[in-house]
Amino acid sequence: MKLSRRRFVFASALVIFVILSVIIVKFFLSSSAAPRRLKTGVSAKDSSIAPAQSELEIIKKAVKEKKYLETETLLKEFLKAKHSKEEKYEARFTLGYVYLSLGRNRLALREFELVSYASPPHKRSPDATYMAAVMWEQKFSDREKSRKYYDKYVRVWPQGRLARRALKKLERN
Numbered sequence: 001m002k003l004s005r006r007r008f009v010f011a012s013a014l015v016i017f018v019i020l021s022v023i024i025v026k027f028f029l030s031s032s033a034a035p036r037r038l039k040t041g042v043s044a045k046d047s048s049i050a051p052a053q054s055e056l057e058i059i060k061k062a063v064k065e066k067k068y069l070e071t072e073t074l075l076k077e078f079l080k081a082k083h084s085k086e087e088k089y090e091a092r093f094t095l096g097y098v099y100l101s102l103g104r105n106r107l108a109l110r111e112f113e114l115v116s117y118a119s120p121p122h123k124r125s126p127d128a129t130y131m132a133a134v135m136w137e138q139k140f141s142d143r144e145k146s147r148k149y150y151d152k153y154v155r156v157w158p159q160g161r162l163a164r165r166a167l168k169k170l171e172r173n
Helices: 002-029 050-064 068-080 085-101 105-116 125-138 143-156 163-172
Strands: none
Touching: 050 068, 050 085, 068 085, 085 105, 085 125, 105 125, 125 143, 125 163, 143 163
C-alpha cells in the first residue's frame, strides 16, 4: 500500500511541476497582459507585426542577461514560426551571437554567413560579414576565407562603420 501511495504523490508532484513549467514559459513568452505600444503608436493587438517584434525584444533582453541556452531554444522556435524575412535575419544574427557565446563556432559562423548573404542585404549583413571574416581568421585560421569576407565588406559597404578595420586586415594579409 505504501508503494502505490508514494507513486501517487510522485505523479501528483510531477503533474504540478509540468503545469507550473508551462505557465512560466507562457508568461515568459507573452509580452505582457497589456498590449505594448510600438514607436509607431500601434498596439500589439492592432498589428500582426507587433507580436513578433515583442518576441524578439524579449529574446534580446534574455541575451543581454546572458541566458544563452534559453534564448537558443526561443530563437530556434522563432525561426520555425511564420515571420518576415527581416525578422528572421535579425533572429539569425542574434542566434549567431548566442552560438558564439556558447562556444559553438561552426554554428555561429553558419548563422553569420546566412545573414551576410541575405538578399536584399539586411541591416545586420555588414556586421555579420565582418563577424564571419573574424571567425574565419581567429577561430578557424583560414586567411583566404577571412580575406574573402573582409573584401566583401569593403566592396559592398565602403562607408560602413567597420570598413577601415576590414581594409587594414586586407592590407596586412
